[in-house]
Amino acid sequence: MIPLEEAQAEVLAACGPLPARRVALDGALGLTLAEDVDAAEAVPPFRNTAMDGFALHAADVASAAADRPVRLKVIGTLGAGRAPSTGVGRGEALRIMTGALFPDGADAVAIVEDTRTDGDTVEVLAPARPGAHIRAAGDDIAAGQALFPAGTLLGPGHLGVLCSVGGQDVMAVPAPAVGVLSTGDELVEGGGPLEPGQIRDSNRRTLLSLLARDGFRPVDLGIARDDEEIIETALRAGAESCDAVLTSGGVSMGDYDYVKAVLNRIGRMRWMQIAIRPAKPFAFGVIGSTPVFGLPGNPVSSMVSYELLARPGLRRRAGRPDADLHRRPVPAVVDDGGWRGARDGRTGYVRVSTRIGDDGRLRVVSSGGQGSHQLYAMAQADALAISPPGVDVGPGDAVDVLRLTP
Ligand code: AMP
Numbered sequence: 001m002i003p004l005e006e007a008q009a010e011v012l013a014a015c016g017p018l019p020a021r022r023v024a025l026d027g028a029l030g031l032t033l034a035e036d037v038d039a040a041e042a043v044p045p046f047r048n049t050a051m052d053g054f055a056l057h058a059a060d061v062a063s064a065a066a067d068r069p070v071r072l073k074v075i076g077t078l079g080a081g082r083a084p085s086t087g088v089g090r091g092e093a094l095r096i097m098t099g100a101l102f103p104d105g106a107d108a109v110a111i112v113e114d115t116r117t118d119g120d121t122v123e124v125l126a127p128a129r130p131g132a133h134i135r136a137a138g139d140d141i142a143a144g145q146a147l148f149p150a151g152t153l154l155g156p157g158h159l160g161v162l163c164s165v166g167g168q169d170v171m172a173v174p175a176p177a178v179g180v181l182s183t184g185d186e187l188v189e190g191g192g193p194l195e196p197g198q199i200r201d202s203n204r205r206t207l208l209s210l211l212a213r214d215g216f217r218p219v220d221l222g223i224a225r226d227d228e229e230i231i232e233t234a235l236r237a238g239a240e241s242c243d244a245v246l247t248s249g250g251v252s253m254g255d256y257d258y259v260k261a262v263l264n265r266i267g268r269m270r271w272m273q274i275a276i277r278p279a280k281p282f283a284f285g286v287i288g289s290t291p292v293f294g295l296p297g298n299p300v301s302s303m304v305s306y307e308l309l310a311r312p313g314l315r316r317r318a319g320r321p322d323a324d325l326h327r328r329p330v331p332a333v334v335d336d337g338g339w340r341g342a343r344d345g346r347t348g349y350v351r352v353s354t355r356i357g358d359d360g361r362l363r364v365v366s367s368g369g370q371g372s373h374q375l376y377a378m379a380q381a382d383a384l385a386i387s388p389p390g391v392d393v394g395p396g397d398a399v400d401v402l403r404l405t406p
Pocket residue numbers: 182183184186187199200201202203204248249250251252254296297298299
């Protein structure tokens with residue numbers, strides 16, 4: 001058996017980032033920025049009012065009070081999106097709405113709550129501080145300012161900022177297209193009756209969904225029978241058309257584990273026995289230059305293998321920086337129950353549910369059956385507790401967990 005870290009290093013070495021290309025902003029969510037971006041424009045682009053009210057001269061209303069209102073002449077109304085036709089003189093007020101371009105001459109806003117309108121005059125009931133409620137041009141973003149460095153993960157706010165400075169597209173690393181192939185004579189698609197010995201293919205739906213969750217582009221390659229020729233055809237097509245391929249099944253020690261044989265022939269592969277439980281068998285290599293992950297067939301194993309090995313490699317392919325490839329272990333406390341550490345030197349990845357305790361600490365309990373075929377408990381889990389070999393764990397014990405958030 002080899003340590004998990006050795007397998008992860010092998011994966012990362014063969015998962016180079018895809019070449020960056022220009023991407024329209026409406027397709028850029030979740031991608032990694034491949035250039036440093038500066039602001040082409042200032043935001044806001046002009047001085048404007050932050051409140052509904054009246055633009056006026058602060059000096060005119062310095063003595064205003066509820067019982068001694070100051071009366072000013074209203075020279076017009078200005079909504080957002082319009083330009084004022086004149087400036088504001090002494091003794092005058094311009095009614096303005098939030099976001100409206102702030103007129104010349106005026107230096108203060110009397111908010112609408114501090115005023116009483118009367119025909120074409122307004123009574124101001126409180127002083128207005130010069131500059132208050134006025135947003136200067138560029139007070140969010142200055143023109144020419146450095147915005148986001150290469151490596152930024154583009155989220156909704158980043159895309160909004162890029163729009164606000166007039167951006168249309170960015171250089172970004174595209175999301176890798178990842179093919180998913182199930183293998184096995186026992187597998188059935190869809191909802192028809194099961195013949196004896198058959199099971200339904202669940203791995204493909206799970207893996208396609210994990211890929212979608214993580215912002216990759218899932219590509220369904222279907223089910224391949226346990227037949228060398230069929231598996232070879234499917235793998236060649238997948239490696240040709242995708243940026244990476246995930247297979248499940250056919251990589252352990254069974255008589256019909258042909259995935260191994262085919263990949264050996266058409267790819268440069270390494271077969272690994274990793275010192276983890278579940279997901280000990282794992283194959284990884286390349287067909288041409290396309291990384292291929294041979295995940296184990298057991299449903300929990302294929303998911304754990306995805307989380308620990310495929311996901312980091314695919315994130316690297318998607319341009320994520322090295323510091324952002326793996327989930328970081330966070331400390332937690334076992335709430336209730338517990339589990340035995342493996343006696344065969346393997347590190348356990350125990351399916352657990354988390355909650356925040358009254359003391360603010362993260363608390364975990366086993367989410368159910370821990371067999372590598374028991375997908376139900378994996379579905380209920382929101383974290384994997386890292387269980388060192390030989391160490392039994394009970395209530396109150398400290399454990400590190402990997403939270404399975406997107
Ligand atoms: P294998 O690695 O092909 O020997 O498969 C190990 C176990 O996982 C067997 O019990 C298979 O029936 C099961 N298995 C393999 N592929 C799938 C799949 N796509 N969906 C559900 N179970 C599977």
